[in-house]
Amino acid sequence: MTDAATDAPRTTDRTGFDRRLLPPMLLGSVLNPVNSSIISVALVPIGRALGAPSSQTVWLVSALYLATSLGQPVVGRLIDLSGPRRLFLLSTGLVGVAGVVGTLAPNLGVLIAARVLLGFGTCAGYPASMALLRGEAKRTGRDSPGGVLTALSVANQTIAVIGPLLGGLLIAVGGWRATFALNVPLAAVAVLLGLLRLPKQAATGGSSESGSVSSRLDLPGMGLFAAMLVSLLLFLMNLHPRDWYLALLAAVAGAAFAVRELRAATPFIDLRVLGGNTPLLVTYGRALVAYVVAYAFLYGFSQWTEEGHGLTPFHAGLVQMPMFLTAIGVSIVSGRRRGVRGKLLTGAAGQIAACLVMLTLTGTSPLWLLVLVALVFGVPQGLNNLALQNSVYFQADPERIASSAGLLRTFAYLGSMVASSATAASFGQRADTGGMHRLAWIMLGAGVLSLLLTVFDRALGRTDAPEGPAAA
Template sequence: MGSALNPVNSSLIATALVPIAAALHVSVGSTAVLVSALYLASAVAQPTAGKLAEEFGPRRVFLTGIVLVLLGGVLGGLGQSLAALIAARVLIGVGTSAGYPSAMLLIRRRAASAGMSAPPGGVLGGLAVAGMATVAVGPPIGGLLVGALSWRAAFLINIPLALAALAMTAYGIPRDDPPAGRRTAREVAARLDVAGIAGFAGAMTALLVFLMALPHPNWTALAVSLALGAVLTGWERRTPTPFFDVRQLVSNGPLTRTYLRAALTLLGVYTVMYGLTQWLQAARGMSSVQAGLFLLPMGAVSALVSRPVSRRNLVRGPLVTAAATMLVASTGILLLTTRSPAVLIVGVSLVFGITVGTQSVGNQTALYTQAPADQFGTASGLFR
């Protein structure tokens, strides 16, 4: 459940953007910041949560994240302005970011204590379904919630989910070991590389400002992003415990390629998922429920594909399949018009479901074997 909260929230909002725009009297385009706010928060918070989990224990970090999700659900459910909803999405993004890296670190430590040399494929498969396949379930769930209640349900749904996750964590996850010795605030900041986290956050924020301005590029934002990226690279090469380990990315080619594969594949998947749901509502006049249901096959197929592949710890075959099916499905997108039959839209969704399932399992298994054990939490967060 913890690993599913971030992807579900990332896509849950897709079918609520048009109703939110109407209720708050803003343009549909301006509501896109609700998507980017969560992603920016997650981009910084996921590797940070992994680093914190390595230092203070994954259970502590996970519980803190769930409390933030709870607060974000309340704020968003009661919010009366776009600014309040943005703040809620940031809280939810930061809070849900603790789930995946904490889970991966817990699994890695449990497997090591059990003397396992091979990746625990069955467990990782379940995590892949929770962490990636559920992305495609977000739009239909969001469509049903928005259609039956209102767009506020896209935020309020986090309250029962967070409470359930809190209860299961308290009951099912053993307490972390106490921190080794007392450390000063300066020592903790140095271990966490707070300066590196700040530089990474600044570079990502400036890059997002540049991307959000397209097709009218904000060159100043791009220049700031590149400058901060250069400073960050120089700093991370010198600090003893880097947050964004540039040296490892250069020396560990397989891990770097895994990050790039995941980024390129998910860029295509998310573009289609958000673009298709808004197009179905704005161009074809569908309701939130109808638009969400059109993506339900994607989630179902990705879940069905993930489990059998993960049990065999396959990497190369699933990744080749992901690339091939993404090419086929992207070509199918070019054929869609406002007069296209529903079966063609569903067919494209089904093929993208294969892409989601195979890439999530293949890249996650590759990450498990390629990331160093002492930086596994941070590496998992960077992967997400």
């Protein structure tokens, strides 16, 4: 790995990790969660301003995750081949463009388009961070410190804390459009940090020469993957018998994708390697069901606190703060302990417990009970994110770490699509208490499945081995 754009000597910690990489890594990785968390309290004001019911404004959530689900593994593969710098700069620049479009959007359609741009724009941050971690491990001859992985998790949790509260403040001061305008300065700072700090070349797999990269890109595979994913996600976002053809299209595109990848000399997703890596596949499945619960709570519960319980967007953001504060504390404490299984078991149990409490809530429930639900959800929020991130770091092929990290996010966003579909089906025109209870039952089922996937996964013991990430 070559040095950063400047000629200044490296600033390293005692493990040899280049600490100058941390600011762009952290800011790039939080661009997606800041937009995810802010929109959770902006859905109701946007719906009121544009005359759209909750069954339509949920597309503001789905559009971002649809774009990100598709873009993460694609951008991750490009990063594996050519390094993170160029993709990081292009993507974060697109975040600024999306902020302008969203701020000036005249209707819901344009606003959804802005969220699509945001989805593609936030694709590079997390895969780039994982690629930089692997690059530093290769340069120093040592695994990157667990404290860096924990820092990424805590940064995401911190932004999630700030997001709903900041969204409420922005809406109170400048209306919901201010929540989109925020992306312009964030993108500008991210691009500046990328220019100053990121290495000019840091590929983790193959040459970064343009000819070599283009020859190693599996464009047909990427196209079939996109067709499969878009069809599947559109089907999940609006489950209805009349849309059966979308499920059929997803199945046909998936079969064609599998045939292509098994025959390609340089496949987009190496199904032979992935198929032989059962622990990683189980991790992806566990991420999907865990995030069904997490995103259904983030968006569904937030909408209910505003429409079903009568809170303002600002107070709805305050109710969510205990969850994220708890998640930060749990991440910091658990991040300094080796082992993944215990985190995942506790996380699944916490989701189940919180869903059971949700089933007792009504529109007249005391505020402290809403805060209690948020506190309980904070435990799995902190544990699951860190455990899944650590699992992929050690289970994935090092030469494909960025695309593997992108696939983790893709499966997480598949979970968000299921959550969005479940939220829209449960609420309909209004987020009432009956709809919240229906959603809680769906979340409870996903939480139980997550627990079972962990209990019967014997491969997690290898991730708990002494060579796993520890604090640094």
